[in-house]
Amino acid sequence: MKYIDPHVHMTSRTTNDYEAMQKAGIVALIEPAFWLGQPRTEVGAFKDYFSSIVGWEPFRSSQFGIKHYCTIGLNSKEANNEALAEQVMELLPLFALKDNVVAIGEIGYDDQTKAEDKYFREQIELAKEVGLPIMIHTPHRDKKNGTLRSMDVLEEHGVDPSMAVIDHNNEETAKSVLDRGFWAAFTIYPRTKMGSERMVEVVRQYGSDRIIVDSSADWGVSDPLSVPKTANLMKERGIAQEHIQKTCYQNALDAYGQSGNMKESDWSEGVNFDQSVLYGGNSVLRGQEPKKSSSDIIEN
Amino acid sequence: MTSNSNLVLRDQVIQACKSNIKDQAVLSWFTDKLETTETPSAFFLAFGMVNRKIDRSSVEIPTTLLDTFKNIDPVFNINNWTLDQFCRLAFLINLDPENNKGKIETLLASADMREQVVIYKSLHFLQNAEDFVLNAVDGIRTNMIDVFDSIALDSAYPSKYFDESAWNQMVLKAIFMERPIFKIYGLETRQNKKLATILHDFVHERWAAGRSVTPELWRLTSSFLNVQILEDLKKVIETGTPTAKSAAIKVLQESNHPKATDWLESKNIEKSKKSWEEIGHEVWSAIEN
Numbered sequence: 153m154k155y156i157d158p159h160v161h162m163t164s165r166t167t168n169d170y171e172a173m174q175k176a177g178i179v180a181l182i183e184p185a186f187w188l189g190q191p192r193t194e195v196g197a198f199k200d201y202f203s204s205i206v207g208w209e210p211f212r213s214s215q216f217g218i219k220h221y222c223t224i225g226l227n228s229k230e231a232n233n234e235a236l237a238e239q240v241m242e243l244l245p246l247f248a249l250k251d252n253v254v255a256i257g258e259i260g261y262d263d264q265t266k267a268e269d270k271y272f273r274e275q276i277e278l279a280k281e282v283g284l285p286i287m288i289h290t291p292h293r294d295k296k297n298g299t300l301r302s303m304d305v306l307e308e309h310g311v312d313p314s315m316a317v318i319d320h321n322n323e324e325t326a327k328s329v330l331d332r333g334f335w336a337a338f339t340i341y342p343r344t345k346m347g348s349e350r351m352v353e354v355v356r357q358y359g360s361d362r363i364i365v366d367s368s369a370d371w372g373v374s375d376p377l378s379v380p381k382t383a384n385l386m387k388e389r390g391i392a393q394e395h396i397q398k399t400c401y402q403n404a405l406d407a408y409g410q411s412g413n414m415k416e417s418d419w420s421e422g423v424n425f426d427q428s429v430l431y432g433g434n435s436v437l438r439g440q441e442p443k444k445s446s447s448d449i450i451e452n
Numbered sequence: 453m454t455s456n457s458n459l460v461l462r463d464q465v466i467q468a469c470k471s472n473i474k475d476q477a478v479l480s481w482f483t484d485k486l487e488t489t490e491t492p493s494a495f496f497l498a499f500g501m502v503n504r505k506i507d508r509s510s511v512e513i514p515t516t517l518l519d520t521f522k523n524i525d526p527v528f529n530i531n532n533w534t535l536d537q538f539c540r541l542a543f544l545i546n547l548d549p550e551n552n553k554g555k556i557e558t559l560l561a562s563a564d565m566r567e568q569v570v571i572y573k574s575l576h577f578l579q580n581a582e583d584f585v586l587n588a589v590d591g592i593r594t595n596m597i598d599v600f601d602s603i604a605l606d607s608a609y610p611s612k613y614f615d616e617s618a619w620n621q622m623v624l625k626a627i628f629m630e631r632p633i634f635k636i637y638g639l640e641t642r643q644n645k646k647l648a649t650i651l652h653d654f655v656h657e658r659w660a661a662g663r664s665v666t667p668e669l670w671r672l673t674s675s676f677l678n679v680q681i682l683e684d685l686k687k688v689i690e691t692g693t694p695t696a697k698s699a700a701i702k703v704l705q706e707s708n709h710p711k712a713t714d715w716l717e718s719k720n721i722e723k724s725k726k727s728w729e730e731i732g733h734e735v736w737s738a739i740e741n
Binding site for chain 1 (some may be wrong): 493495497500501503504561562563564565566568582595596597598599661662663
């Protein structure tokens, strides 16, 4: 079984994670632009971060045979520093058209302030202008209202719901998101978001149309194997294979494939470097299989 | 290169792009954008949009253009370019050399991997190619293989413009990154004592760790053969792999060092007839398998 993790912050993860993800069947992932656990204070920090998720991180990922995509956007938390936000907004068009960018995101609300609202709307317009889908971050606090308000604003700006993924849903928000025609993503993240058992029940209740599972694994206590683990649990608990395939692979591809930048052929023949140069890639992957003589021996 | 031949190149490249673009709508987009990229943001947007508009097919160019390219860079190879890359080259050489540096540096600072590759590959064909030496030297600090290769391999730019320390850094890094160094242009003409010494130290460091070195690196010592290197090469000839052995014999031959010549004769060792390119291919096919 192949999986896509359509929301995972790999800049915070180690090569052990990449290796485990590859072994678990993850063939492609999406790294949404987000905050880094603490607010940035300089626009250059954003530029280097964006640059890293369109350049270095895709390379790192390709060494493990996983195709790396990203989304570009000013996240809601950092939108509250308006002086900085203005400068970041000027950077976005420079990055929105890059090769591996599949959406504008993750954008939306955190505290639902006036500044958040302003930059959310400006970025919706940017997404429309460049023809990219939108990835919506829904708030931790006052989640239900934040989610409804996000959808209201998207509709107000004339966004086709098939072009927007509402992320971090729960049992309370799922129905309205699906009823209004948006993609509904669920984050399997211990304690603060969803557990995998609850996810199984969501799929049992709603089926698999427009439902997407992701890990949102980042710098916090989280699990980059959330998608394959949830898929396994679904199987164990009798969910039909078709629903597993759609929620853990196909729907993400259909939603973000609308960008024109994400295609199954990107990974079906194996993920190589740009010029199909394999030497260095092989040498890195050779290092993945240390001789098993003793667990304390690190390969020379 | 005279600036005149660069102007000829610009016009020929634009013409070649146009005849390779089959879709009429894309062709008019391309023509239009070449004429309206005066403001930086229009240029950035057009350069970025190439990714969406133009496919990654191969490029066919007339021999007149190939000759123009080879006048600037003798190892230019059109098979290393796809149409989207070639069209981005057109946008870059279309910039006014009086003020292209700021724009290209801004572009580099926000470039994705594919864009970095094409920008570095294009530098040699800019009218003011020499103005970008520090950018290229900075570029080889990358660990992204494609980006490194776009500067170091199949291009005469580094051998022409890099000073000795930058050149040495690039060659050493190519060896560390396990790149096919036979694809670096100018290895013989840019040989220097410092590089030979660093490489010789490197070999001992690797041997001490129980690791091997690429046999290709010995060719960079042939002009600076000394007794210590000679002893090491004897060891390679007596105990190395067949490829390493051919490489070591070839270095001794090329060195014209009397002690090397005497030793080869005394041991009755058959001459190595392989080219460095052939040896390089042997090394890399062994790694690939």
